[in-house]
Amino acid sequence: MSVVSIRYVGGPTAVVDIDGIRLVTDPTFDTPGDYPIGPDRKLVKTAGPAIEADETGAVDAVLLSHDQHPDNLDESGRAYLSRVPVVLSTAAAHSRLGDAVTALANWETYSLGERLLVTGVPALHGPEGAEAVAGEVTGFVLHGDALPTVYVSGDNASLDHVRAVAERFGPIDVAVLFAGAARTPLFDGAPLTLTSEGAAEAAQILGARHVVPLHFEHWGHFSEGADSLVQAFAGAGLGDRLRLLKPGEVFTG
Structure with missing residues (x-):
């Protein structure tokens, strides 16, 4: 079987190499600072990327995964999109960003290269009913003949959606889970992404051999970080599956 490598850039951003194809998740390359979100709120970025665009x-x-929040697509990331031949995202992102984006519906598949397939999968950015406020979000599964199966969750807080992915694609070789239990005043502070315990449960549901967390640090609205992930995975008996990278480090598996 071919191998996959994942280089952690920071926040939700990673460089993924598989079968000679290079992909980037949620490009964010801006410097630390305050980033407005709506007329009266802001998100605070606390660290810059490990590498430049x-x-x-x-x-x-x-x-x-989505374009409407600056912690998943910032100004540098928007400029970056123009340099890339294919951008896969939601129908909502296509409506806002135009033909630079190819909308990938849930369970729809897009071919890259000779063998690599990318399938869009459901994601929910918060508790039930969050779509009307948080907006549309998607996840992805990378798969193909003799290739490792890689799940990229996007900003998903729903274990039911994780179960749906597991039913169609499990067991997963590498689960790239957006964690951090992001919290804002929306939904009375309910987590908008997986908690650390939720990430461990997702790993179990997926039968994941390796778990690479993303989007659990570098922004002020994350309520659970690296230590919490280590504790949750150890408590679930899954510590040997956790691949917790520092910015710039690479996982190969």
């Missing part, structure tokens, strides 16, 4: 090399596609 120019250092990602030639990229074949961007996997964009």
